[in-house]
Amino acid sequence: MGWLDSHLLTAVIFLPLAWSLLGLLIPTGKSGAALKAWSVLGALATFGLSLVLYRQYQATGAEFQFIEKLEWIPQLGSSYHLGIDGISLWLIILTTFLTPLVVLGSFNGVTEKLRGYYFLLLALETGMLGAFAALDTFLFYVFWEAMLLPMYFLIGIWGGKERIYAAMKFFLYTMVGSLLMLVAIFYLAYQHKVQFGALSTNVLDLYGVKLVGGGYLSPQSLLFLAFSLAFAIKVPLFPFHTWLPDAHVQAPTAGSVILAGVLLKMGGYGFIRFAFPLFPQAVTQYQIPFLVLGCIAIVYGAWVAMVQPDIKKLVAYSSVSHMGYVIIGLFSLNALGAMGSVYQMLNHGISTGGLFLLVGMIYERRHTREISEFGGITRVMPLFAIAFMIITLSSVALPGTNGFVGEFLILLGTWKANHWAAAVAGTGVIFGAVYMLWAFQRVMFGPIKNPENEKLSDLSFREIVILAPLLVLIVWMGVSPNFFFSKMEPSIQKFLERSGAVTAVVGGGVTDEVSSSAARAVGLDAHSEQGRSQ
């Protein structure tokens, strides 16, 4: 086990790819049962292996762990350099957690070209995992592009009617953003040579590069914008979001879930790993513009989601709104906001992933996604109704669900940075309830008007197995977020330090204005010692 111990990350990353390559040898037969089982097993094995990562990850350390470094392109200063901190740890687990669910969720929906489908799905997982673990900007770029291809084919081959258009749009949109990032990476590598004597694309090296900052158009600001464009498109941040509704609606269910659940997080993660720590001055410079865009995304996404006749498009636009919270949380530049943002990314993966799964399940039964086709479904699908309701509550951030923890911390962090931004973003709390509950009502409540809906069957055992873990996580993450915070927190602190948010010592949180009462924020911890406990 010696090799595995020192190459655990590599193993996690490439296990799905290797597994799916072997899967190509499996005869598919009519139903492809063997291939399906093989793919689920592979995805589960990867999840299991990622839990080993979780177990071995040292909570106290703020630095990267599971480091692997191999020479790769010395001429460019690029190496195969992997390592994760508490933030990427959880994003990796989110990825390995969602993949088996979507593999399982594809059993009925995907009926042709199974071999290619399951291969691409697992290959995609390798791309995503690699991007979350890469500590070399060039390696990151390679993984980033590598995950683009499987997704392109998943949408283009197994998608809906407009799949070719949507796939092209998705591909080109992302390419344009990432090309500018590539240029910026090379510029940084070159600057590293100027300042330290050798080319390097290693992000830890690049953190040390000094760039002229100040002003909206200084070199640092321009580089920041080049990186940000790539990430803003991925998030997607208003006004770079228009690829999303098309891609989501046309993609097969698994594609939508992975797209919303993981790929969008790549944008937020990119800001955290690259754009913020590489260009701290530019971040401060652009704080307000990004807060504004984030707020627009929240409100705009919610309003447009509200009037969608297609339920899948509604969920797609709701992603724009939810991811807007991630942006404002990060740009609030304090621990509360940053922690809230990372948590919101995990939440969004679960709740929006869950919504897409639900939409897929109902689509498989009725072959339509028009909200007006439905109504009164609760009577015939009571279990589906329960699952839909709980995921809806997570999406509208009800306290007790995971959604609340994320939005609460983000709004509180943003409030500390800028009262107005928090107030505007807070209206998302209202509009979120409007579009979700309205959609829920039109689909689930009222009498059954359409006779076709009378015969719908409730969730199958397989579908219950897919949804149950999500429902458990929604409550678990809502009630005891500290379990998830503990291995993340030192990394959040490190992230803020690197991003120059020096005033925001952890809990940064606790108000610079009234540091005298900082102890009070600890609240009952201190107090309960005096209190008479029952």
Add this chain to the structure above:
Amino acid sequence: MLSLIPLFPLIGFVVNGFWYALGQSSPGAKKAGATVPGTIATLSIFASFVVSLLLFVQLNGLPVDARSLEQNLFSWMTVGTFNIDVALRFDSLSSLFCLVITGVGTLIHMYSVGYMSHDKTPGKFFAYLNLFCFAMLMLVLGSSLPVLFLGWEGVGLCSYLLIGYWYEDDEKASAGKKAFVVNRIGDLGFLLGMFLIFTTFGTLDFDFLKTAIVQGHGAVLPPGVDVGTVTAICVLLFVGCMGKSAQIPLYVWLPDAMAGPTPVSALIHAATMVTSGIYLVSRLNFLFALSPTAMTVVAVIGGLTAFVAATIAVAQKDIKKVLAYSTVSQLGYMFLACGVGAFGAGVFHVITHAFFKALLFLGAGSVIHGMNGEQDISKMGGLRKLMPRTYWTFAAGWLAICGVPFFSGFFSKDEVLWFAFGAEHGSPWLWGLAALTAVMTAFYMTRLFYLTFFGEPRFKQPHGHGHGDDHGHGGVHESPWAMTVPLMILAVLSAIGGFIGVPHMSWLGHWLDPVVPHHVELAEGVRPWMEFALMAFSTVAALIGIVFAWNTYTRAGIAAARKKRFERLHETLENKWYVDEIYNSTLIQPLISFSKGLWKGFDVAVIDRIVLGFGRASEWTGQAVRVTQTGSIQLYAFMILLGLLATVGYLVYGLA
């Protein structure tokens, strides 16, 4: 032991919820009747009542300034030094609320066993009801604002689920959604108020907040804190109260909430949840006391709401709608009391109102149940003979809400009126508004009482289904004992419950003193004798209201003639001042059309077109550059040469 109070209903919810979801929900499964799930739910909440009572006794045994029990359950979220604990605190204020919630709650659960006996999914109903009690108890027991907010939104959820309980009726489902969304508007205020407290005082815990502000006996503005900030905090929090406790301009959801089963209206939309706002304001009375502006806002909104809602109640025909507007109006009274500084009077009215309004709703439910779903009072009449137990108990509630001497409502309402007049922040105007409301209250309640129970029956013994609460069986009949026993207990409480707060020897006032100061500063020039003069005056006013209503409705023709004389006014009142219509045409419809425009006219037509424009531009560029791709090897070689030269030139001269 403290955690048992919310734990029991939570267990009830889990048991009934899982049983329903896994065992009964599927269309083919064997349905359970209401009895077993109802008993599980009733026992859970009753257990929690017993615990509350034991702890109350324990609290009573402690010295006055040590009357607070705490239990820290676990740490909810910790980021650096920012930490929120899920901790419960049982003190004089929360103990009373616990007793009311679990006590009245037990009666209403028991009543529901009878009321929901014909329902198709009683397991679901009782699961929701228990979940509500859990959330409500977390709300009043939470030791900090975030935990209170957990309960606050939790009760909102249950309210949503229970209003739309009969989800196959679109109108009911819409009413549920409306309640949730309107409450969310308030909740935004709550959240922002909470954030401002945190950035101003550095804590969200009630006790820490109190220590930061209260010095000796009074609230003092801490150094460095601006009074404007405190005003902003209080007003923002009060926006939350406007939502949850149905005050102008956010009251519109409560009348629609009557779409829910009647026990829900009694428990959630009369006795408990809607009083959360008063709980919050009383809990933070020291904070509100710092800001005269905020106090004025609370008092004026409360007074206006009391008045406006009463005017609407006068012209409603649906028995539950009358009671709903009456609730809005009474909640206005409570805020009026808080706003003039008499927080204790507000809490007192919460308690008596919980008794008599729960009674009135349950009585109305008994009537509806007995009339097989009929809710229109113009189609009732003469029920006193057919439903004697309902009639007698309802009478106690009627006398209590009208403020007839020595019934519970008399004491609490008079305290509110007195302080509206005489307290430091009070004024004769506020008193006038409240007194006028009292007359109208006596009028509409007498109208309701008379039209329901007296006169000739205006119905044929109906068959089949009515609208609303569906029960399809037999003629008009008295309700079963499971329903009438809770009515009797509540009737007794409505009759004598006011004695906990007899003026000048109020047990309640002294009990609440550690949390809610008993002493209310009177305005200059106000003499103690005026209290009794006002009391006499308002008693007479209430009697006038009763007599006038009686006189209007006993003799045929008079009511119609009076209605005709004030036709326009009557129509406006019957249509609730058209407030819903105004909101719809000025807020909701414009937002929907605007959003549609945003989607089609901006997202698709502008942003996406720009993006596609870039695509097209690159296509044109490609077309243009194609000219160079001639296929001539010589030309390519020449170009490579040029490129090489340029590169070498740059490397040699450029980097130097």
